[in-house]
Amino acid sequence: xxxxxxxxxxxxxxxxxxxxxxxxxxxxxxxxxxxxxxxxxxxxxxxxxxxxxxxxxxxxxxxxxxxxxxxxxxxxxxxxxxxxxxxxxxxxxxxxxxxxxxxxxxxxxxxxxxxxxxxxxxxxxxxxxxxxxxxxxxxxxxxxxxxxxxxxxxxxxxxxxxxxxxxxxxxxxxxxxxxxxxxxxxxxxxxxxxxxxxxxxxxxxxxxxxxxxxxxxxxxxxxxxxxxxxxxxxxxxxxxxxxxxxxxxxxxxxxxxx
Amino acid sequence: xxxxxxxxxxxxxxxxxxxxxxxxxxxxxxxxxxxxxxxxxxxxxxxxxxxxxxxxxxxxxxxxxxxxxxxxxxxxxxxxxxxxxxxxxxxxxxxxxxxxxxxxxxxxxxxxxxxxxxxxxxxxxxxxxxxxxxxxxxxxxxxxxxxxxxxxxxxxxxxxxxxxxxxxxxxxxxxxxxxxxxxxxxxxxxxxxxxxxxxxxxxxxxxxxxxxxxxxxxxxxxxxxxxxxxxxxxxxxxxxxxxxx
Numbered sequence: 001x002x003x004x005x006x007x008x009x010x011x012x013x014x015x016x017x018x019x020x021x022x023x024x025x026x027x028x029x030x031x032x033x034x035x036x037x038x039x040x041x042x043x044x045x046x047x048x049x050x051x052x053x054x055x056x057x058x059x060x061x062x063x064x065x066x067x068x069x070x071x072x073x074x075x076x077x078x079x080x081x082x083x084x085x086x087x088x089x090x091x092x093x094x095x096x097x098x099x100x101x102x103x104x105x106x107x108x109x110x111x112x113x114x115x116x117x118x119x120x121x122x123x124x125x126x127x128x129x130x131x132x133x134x135x136x137x138x139x140x141x142x143x144x145x146x147x148x149x150x151x152x153x154x155x156x157x158x159x160x161x162x163x164x165x166x167x168x169x170x171x172x173x174x175x176x177x178x179x180x181x182x183x184x185x186x187x188x189x190x191x192x193x194x195x196x197x198x199x200x201x202x203x204x205x206x207x208x209x210x211x212x213x214x215x216x217x218x219x220x221x222x223x224x225x226x227x228x229x230x231x232x233x234x235x236x237x238x239x240x241x242x243x244x245x246x247x248x249x250x251x252x253x254x255x256x257x258x
Numbered sequence: 259x260x261x262x263x264x265x266x267x268x269x270x271x272x273x274x275x276x277x278x279x280x281x282x283x284x285x286x287x288x289x290x291x292x293x294x295x296x297x298x299x300x301x302x303x304x305x306x307x308x309x310x311x312x313x314x315x316x317x318x319x320x321x322x323x324x325x326x327x328x329x330x331x332x333x334x335x336x337x338x339x340x341x342x343x344x345x346x347x348x349x350x351x352x353x354x355x356x357x358x359x360x361x362x363x364x365x366x367x368x369x370x371x372x373x374x375x376x377x378x379x380x381x382x383x384x385x386x387x388x389x390x391x392x393x394x395x396x397x398x399x400x401x402x403x404x405x406x407x408x409x410x411x412x413x414x415x416x417x418x419x420x421x422x423x424x425x426x427x428x429x430x431x432x433x434x435x436x437x438x439x440x441x442x443x444x445x446x447x448x449x450x451x452x453x454x455x456x457x458x459x460x461x462x463x464x465x466x467x468x469x470x471x472x473x474x475x476x477x478x479x480x481x482x483x484x485x486x487x488x489x490x491x492x493x494x495x496x497x498x499x500x501x502x503x
Contacts, residue, residue, distance in 0.1 A: 129308050130346035134360050135332040
C-alpha cells in the first residue's frame, strides 16, 4: 500500500514539475518579446525551417483528411440521396475538429520532433553552454524564434490545410458520388461554416504554441548524449500529442462558453 | 582577479568539488591538472557561471557571480571567452559566422571590420580561407582551432580553455599553446585545463592540481618540481623531468 502511494505521489510530483517547468518556459519566452529580443537571422531561419518542413506533411494530411471525410459519409449520402449535405459534412468535420487535430499531430511529429532533436543535440554538444558563455540568453535566441515560427506557421498551415482538405473532399465526391466540384464547394459556402473555420484556425495557433513549448522544453532538458536526445524526442512527441488533445478540449470549451 | 572561496558542488548526491579556495592574480595563466573526471571542466563552468555551486562563491574583480542577475551575468561574460572540450561550434552556422558571432552580438564593429578580424584570427590559428565551410566539414583539430578563434576574437580578458589540445597532433598542439600564451593579456587571466602537461609547462605560470575533488596542490613550476607528493609525481610522470624542468 505504501509503495503504491509512493508511486502515485512520485507520478503526481513528476507531472507538477513537468507542467510547472513548461509554464515557466512559456513565461520566459513571452518575456523575451518585451522588448523584442529575438535575433532576426535566427527568427527567419526558424520560420523558413518550420514552413518548409511543415508544408508537405500538412498538405498530404489535409488532402487525405478531406477525402476520408467524404469517403466515410459517402455511403450514407448515396443511400439517402442527401448529396446536398456532403459539402456541409466535410467542411464541418474538417474545419473545426479533425483538420486542426490531424494537422497538429503530424506537425508535431515532423517539426516538433525535429526541434527537440536539434535543441537536444545543441545541449549535449555544449552549444547551448557556448551561447550562454557568450552572454546570449538561449531562451531569447533559440526558443523564442521557434515559438513564434511554430505558432504563426501552424495558423497559416491550418488555413492552407483547410483548403487542401476541401480539394481532397471535392475530388473524392466527384469520383465516388459524381458530385461536381463546383457544387461541392458551393455547398461548403452555403453551409456558413465561418465560426468553425475560425475555431479551427484558433486551435491551430494554440496547438503551435503548445508544440513549441513542449518540444523546446524536452530539447533543452536533454542529457546523456545521443541516447538522451532520443529519449527527449520520444517524450516530446508523446507529450505534444497529449497537449494537443488537452488544449483542443480547453479551446472548444471556452469557445462554446463565448 | 578571480577569487574562489569554499566552492563545493555535487551531482546527484556525489561530491564533485569540495571546499575549493584559491586566487588567480591578474596576468596569470593558471594550469589546472588532475585525473580524468576529477571535476576540471566543472570548475571552468563554475568560474564562468554556467553552473551554480552548492556552496561557496566565485568573485571576478570583487563581483560575486552568485548574486548576479541575468543581465549582470551577461555583462560579466562579455569579458570572458571559453573554449569548450567538445568544440561547441554552432553547427547551423559557417565557420566564418561562428567566429564572427561574439563580435556581431557586441554590435561594436562594422560588418567589414568583423570580416577582417575573422580572417585575421583564422589565419592566426592556421586556418585561413575556411570561412564558408561548415563545422561538419572540419576535422577535430580544425574544429578546436576554430573554437579557439571564436573564444578569443572579442578580446576577452578572462579566457577559459577546456582541454585545448585534446585530439590534436603534437605540432598543432604546440601551436595552440603558443597562441594561448600570445593571446594572454597582462591585464587578464587565463585558465587552461589540459592533460598535455609537457606543453603546458612553457605556458602556465601557476598550477592547480585537483585530486579526489579537492585542491591537492597549488603553486608555481618550482614548487611542482620541489614536491615529493606521490599524486603530483603520478600526474607529472608522463614526462616528469621535462615537464618540470
